[in-house]
Amino acid sequence: MAFSLSPERERQVDEILTRYPERRAALLPVLWLCQRQHGWISPDVVDYVAARLELSTAIVKGVVTFYTMFFDEPVGENVVWVCRTLSCDLRGGKAIQEHLEKKLGCTAGHTSSDGKFTLLKAECLAACGQAPMVQINDHYYENLNVELLDRIIDAHAEKGAEAAAAELATFASFGKPQPGSQTPPTSAPPPPTREAVRLASQPPPGSETTNPRGEES
């Protein structure tokens, strides 16, 4: 079945094309629009994009396979990326991955049997100060522990991705408690020292006693 974008997204393509002097430059933005609609970049999507941007399918496919975030196979309803690069691993990234594998019943690189979650390992997602963390679909969930992770996954399964993100997703924050630290810290945060201005992420409660390996005690 041939793929086509919704009329609204077609209009977005027209607008995107005005941003660049060359048609080809719209390739990544148009692939994103397609993936948001279709879930993955199927061969039909490749054909559509190639025709729309007047490129060969080989060129489109070559670009799709270069970038980690374009899926050339179907994925689950939600895609969970667990960061396993050094800063996260120092704070328990491995435990987060193992917990997810147990909870979702599939190993990294696979989709849960109910089709709701695809679990993938990610390289550094640039949230190192709020480690460990996962990305689910378009959102980051930071300063994780196992209990919080359970709530996040359950919320996705029960209420859907949008409601889960509204309740639990994080962004680079200042002063606003992270969902990972909703229980008030047992001690007050340290006063600013010297010219220090603390920015992202209040320390999660009990961070002083966090096992750096992230192992469940």
Add this chain to the structure above:
Amino acid sequence: MSEPNKPLLTSRYGLAESWTLATAESAGAYQVARTALTTRKPAELKEEVKKANIRGRGGAGFPAGVKWGFLNPQEGEQIYLVINADESEPGTFKDRSIMDLDPHRLIEGAIISCYAIGAPVAYIYVRGELAFSINRLEQALAEARQAGYLGARPFGIDHPIDIYVHSGAGAYICGEETALLNSLEGRRGEPRLKPPFPAVKGVFGMPTIVNNVETIASVPDIVEMGGDAWSALSRLPGDGGVRIYGVSGHVKNPGLFEAPVGITMRELIDDYAGGMLGDRPLKAVIPGGSSTPVLDPRRKVDAPGEDHPLHKWHGMSEIDVPMGVDTYRALGTMLGTCCAIVMDDSVNMVEACRNLMRFYKHESCGQCTPCREGTGWLVDVLDNLVRGRGKPEDVDLLVNIANNMMGNTICAFADGTAMPMLGMVQKFRAEFMQAAADGVPEGVRHDDSVRTMVEGAA
């Protein structure tokens, strides 16, 4: 001890809904841009940025004012500004805070920069994972457009400026400026041969300036204070201003801190990040992203000669040298992005090294053989060492592979892999030899599951 500085880059971070135009403007946003565009000449603004001695905040530390000076457009050429927001270097997480918490500072900096260098269009290339930040930037741009700060006549002057956000799709290499330009043009993110440099032939074959998010976000303060005054905020000569430092890993309060250029790593860890987690001893710190060679606090600076740039710190610990582009280069490492990864004495350095080398193996674009193959071999040898299948010669093999990668490729990715690899072996050789003899004990590994390739899920 110096007097506390008034926060500059981060001054609006704590305000309620700091990302909205209303909040940002009530705290002074766009005043500098308005004055600059309506009363000052582009050449004057370029001069201020030059005098500010701002070293590029993306990691390489090239003076931004000098980079701007390379522009020499030919007849009929259009200049582009490209803002690198592909923040992906392991350990680095500062640019996201600017986009999430004060996008209008970035946009104001971009407007002034476009006017100064004569660019009618700027693209902000954001890594694809940061969908939330992209959304926030888009909203902020819409507000700025609505307010008349962008478009055909920004602030009523006859110099069209438009800014677009361009989303990447998951590729560390797209932070390399020429790979970024290829990606922006709709190609695979493979770096280009230089020369020609982007300032001569960049995006769409036109002269292009590529600057980091934090560099551009510093421009409003530079123009407001004047380049000389802003430069003097730093504790070091030739490396001006303030910057956003990050700390992750084994500290009590990981996060971001604004401070002058030239604080020491010891200050950053103890005074800003609250000291070591659980008060354990500091074993090693990667100073500015994974590509910067590791520092060992037990090592002393060896600079007996009076003409040595680090003579002042002779005999002191490596972590007591002020953090600057030039001081850190003299120390044999790099300042990078100023976002440190702190490791306590529970970390096995062979394992930490293996974690990072897997990152490079995954992210190598595959264009050049020494990088594509070398990153894979480094991981294979490290896997053997960790699993107890290694030999003592393997340690020198790591050095040999790294040396054959350095300088033999199109871009600096291979150097960025080889340098930290060499630094690890140089400073923690005994630990590598130990691993060659006995492997790394199960309990000490923090990453011993097989990493499946994430491309092509399911």
